[in-house]
Amino acid sequence: MTVTDVHAHLLLPTLQAEVRRRDPDGFEAADRLELRRNGASSQAVSGPMVGARIPQLTDVGERLAAMDAQAVDRQWVSASPSHFSPWAGEQLAVWIACEANRQVAEHVAQAPDRLSGLGFVPLQHPSRIVECLDDAVLGRGLAGVEISSFAGDVELSDERLEPFWARAEELDAIIFLHPFGCSLDERLDRFYLANTVGQPVENAVALSHLIFAGVLDRHPELKIVAAHGGGYLPTAIGRSDHAWRVRPDAQGCAHEPSSYLRRIWFDTVVHDHAALRHLIAVVGASQVVLGSDFPFDMGLDDPVGFVRGALLDDGVTELILSGNADALLGHASSPS
Template sequence: MSSGGAGVPAVDVHAHLAVPAVNALIADQPGLREQQQIDAAALGPASAALNQAQIAEIGPLLTDLDLRLAAMDRAGVDIQAVSPMPLPHAWADRALAAKIVAATNEGVVTFCDRAPSRLVPVGAVSLQHPDLAMAQLVTAVRELGMRGVQISTAAGPDVELDHPSLAEFWATAEELGAAILIHPWGCSLGSRLGDYYLFNTVGNPTETTLALSRLVFSGLLERHPRLRVWSAHGGGYLPSYVVRADHAWHARGDARTTELPPSALLRRTFVDSLVYTPEQLRHLISVMGAGQVTLGSDYPFDMGVEDPVDRLLAADLDPETISAIRGGNAGRLLGPLPAVHT
């Protein structure tokens, strides 16, 4: 096992926070009840019941600063990028969406301000209202000091991330140098995933794969070469099988939509290291490049890991690659990070 990169602060880019003020805002909303019904159908009764029990158990981990810092210390994580829980609010109308995002971002910033040398904030936007989302992004970065925002894999049921209505949002993100973190919640396959926790194990990576594929094939990453896009869970399935996308790009006119092949454009995005095994991490690095993979734990959820640094070291990589993934790439994604004093 290599010990390379030990002098580089370990930066966990993938960790979540619950903001109770948001729950109070949406508790009585019909849209929330509809979303919960959709989720219940996709989860199935067994997984839905288990999720409820687990949320009760991990609730304190999502809100308590001391518990978070202790977990970071045990994991050898120096800095954590804190993003809100990825629950979708695409059903919210403009007025409510504005309140949800304001409460979310205020909650994340206030929490991170309690430990500014350890935590950096990542916010939210109302992507279903593109002009509002653009203004929220500017506010988050320029006024609140957030490093970027987390979005879902679509802006709504009929609006994909490459939709023309979002063009100005993406242009603004590039101009600001803001990180855009793509994080899924379930999958549009619905009740076909209603057993065995397929809602997450298949649904989440499927949604991420679709979202990234649309960004790649739409040419958005060529139009905005300085855009900082990051995706959770190792980029879903796309890095594992991007060769199929490349084959389509070479073989079919309807897939030859960009100057560069999909694999080259995918390497302009960042992913996290949350792929569990040394073999899978080495493959992810071979596809994405050592400069595009960041440390990720998915704290504090059950599909995450408590030892992201140890898993990085277990992959037996060269010291330069370890340093990059341990923290160097996070600085390129999120901007200057707090100085860590040892």
Template sequence: MITPVVDFHGHLAVPAADELCAGTEGLAAEFAAEQRAHAPESLAANRAQLSRLRPKLTDVRARLADLDAMGVDIQVVGPMPMHHYWADEDLAQRLARTTNEAVAAHCAQAPERLCGLGTVPLQHPHLAVELLQEAVTGLGLYGISVSTSVDGRELADPAHDPVWAKAEALGAVVFVHPWGCSLGERLAVHYLGNTVGQPVETTVALSRLIFGGTLDRFPGLKLVAAHGGGYLPTYIGRSDHAWQVRQDARGCAHPPSTYLRRMWFDALVYTPRGLRHLVEEAGADRVVLGTDHPFDMGVEDPVARLDAAGLDPGARAAIAGGNAMDLLGTVRRAPTPTHH
């Protein structure tokens, strides 16, 4: 049997969830922060892009046509990574359920080709546990997408441990995808907030999870990091050095580089050399394809880029789809008429 090509990084817009936030103080504050973090030219380009891409972000036929053009058999589809972690319990519950039901309904239109990820309100951990269970065992989703921080609180904060415990128990995927950057106005020019800032956010979030011992406490947690894990795999040697020479850096049981082989990374690093380096640091069994479909910072030729890296056939097959199928195949989700 030929292993399908799997893209682990697709996005869905959920207008019904956006409507629930409309007019709230929290959304106004979120937009204000976004305006501070982007120059007017970038904000205008973002608005134009969202308007232009709306069909690709909502219409399953447009999505499937794009997947066909990219040579992708299966796509993991998560919500736009705006999780609104400022929301109170009532709104947070409605947002998560609305989003998760929309993802499930979208994927149900092509269940052989689309696998959904939902969202949970990490700002309310016990509610998040309940909604994670519901998303996976009730709606048949494969896990959740999370941002790199939770309204100022780190993913590695022990407050979130009940959520990681539930994800581990379910075998659920936790896809780490930044939205914005805490460096804010320093990166507001030239679209640096995304180009540089988002990889920084991922690097910091994963480093906190590693150094803080989260991955020691939850060794079975299936973390998948967008955008190749940011800058973390590129300079992991410095983390190892600090762990060896500084007692205050010893928050984890093993050298930090060993934890790269306990998580997964999408291959969205743009260059053949970058992909070879990621494979060298994390292992060919820890990399999955990722397109960031349908956004302009994504790629439309994931298979050609994988081929350009010149990896051996086993590594290529694993990254093209084998690793993703292994990740998805062990989620203890609601049975649906699919073959994943």
């Protein structure tokens, strides 16, 4: 059994420095927004936390040693969402995506038997997304791309994203949904609510846009993998189903919203065994994949142990640790 962690990050310091050099005003404005969203006390903790993990976030040897300690055979490596830069103008955003694709590909190429890569697209510029997806999958040999829950005025239900969904489906590309930042802003600026509440909210909102807008009806072969267990949506999906049944304005999808959860994959970063068991009950054992959020402090230090600790059937455990991700990667590794 090949144990696969689908949620592991890479930091790109040279890219970050070049973005700052190319647009210092935009970069500083983004920093101010993050401070406003997270609050000074959380930022004071996050800085040293990330700093202490720089070796694991940048060095392949350190990454492999940590994987060995976790009994993880393969990681899907995606750049830290801090690199999304949703504020960047078109030219800079396209450069960021292509440069991130290049650096992720170079990183995973150092251990191709153990690492697979996910690239970037400039979500805030829908007209440029397809070319960056092609750059990632066809140009750099990556398994797919990582996207945020929204970017500027672009929600995942935006009609301008239709060519992107169609091309991702055509390529069998993995789309890893990982939010960065929450539009609730200052309401979450203390107690680390920007992460503990904001991330699950953003996952739920983004997936709801996909479902209610009928994106999964039009593109049934999409490979969407949601971080953080899909946030609050699997827990509260009954409310979505009820709205779909009684509200004509909530009937943009062909079937009950809960049925679409069995077409999406969800990682195990839920931090609670009861929550993991509930997730499996709602979405099906075939739709859950091992994730750790490596190597950040809000991740799972022992992701394999966490899954085994849920006391699931052996067959379900094997699917989550290995089989489901292997099946997804098998599709994504052979673009047409």
